[in-house]
Amino acid sequence: MPKKASRGLANPTLLKPIDKHDGLIQVIIETPKGSRNKFAYDDKQNIFALKDVLPAGMTFPHDFGFLPKTLAPDGDPIDVLLLMDEPAFPGIAVRSRLIGIIEGEQIDGKKTIRNDRLIAVAATNHQYANIKRLQDMPSRFLHELEDFFVNYHKLEGKKYRLIGCKDVAAARRMIEKARQAA
Secondary structure, three states, X not given: OOOOOOOOOOOHHHOOOEOOOOOOEEEEEEEOOOOOEEEEEEOOOOEEEEEEEOOOOOOOOOEEEXXXXXXXXXXXXXXXXXXXXXXXXXXXXXXXXXXEEEEEEEEEOOEEEEOOEEEEEEXXXXXXXXXXXXXXXXXXXXXXHHHHHHHHHHHOOOEEEEEEEEOHHHHHHHHHHHHHHO
């Protein structure tokens, strides 16, 4: 008897976002650090697909992903910038601890939308093991991230403005609000 054809991956947007026992979040990687390719989960096909390609010389500074079972104001799950030793692969789930949130907004014509990013550290890593709060990162880190987001959104014909950075408590409030919206 022939095997039934697979219909793609299990939908990672339906996975548990937070482990209630230890408070770690589960980040689903979309785009790895150092990649020019922007990947995104395509829920119609249940696969990770190529969404865009950055210009030569521009790469993602850290792994980017999302937090399942959340809905951010931009209509997608909450974005997560993940600090870890080595780049991951699209579709990988990484248990992580929150260290804060970068609040920002993107402006597309006359429309302004909040586009905040959670910042997290992979639970299993060496390089960022001592980072517990966003304030533990050098100030240059935030300036470089802001430059990346400004230039990234500019490629899409949008403007991006960093509003500020907040602590883990603010990040958890945002997660709760996004879980209720999902």
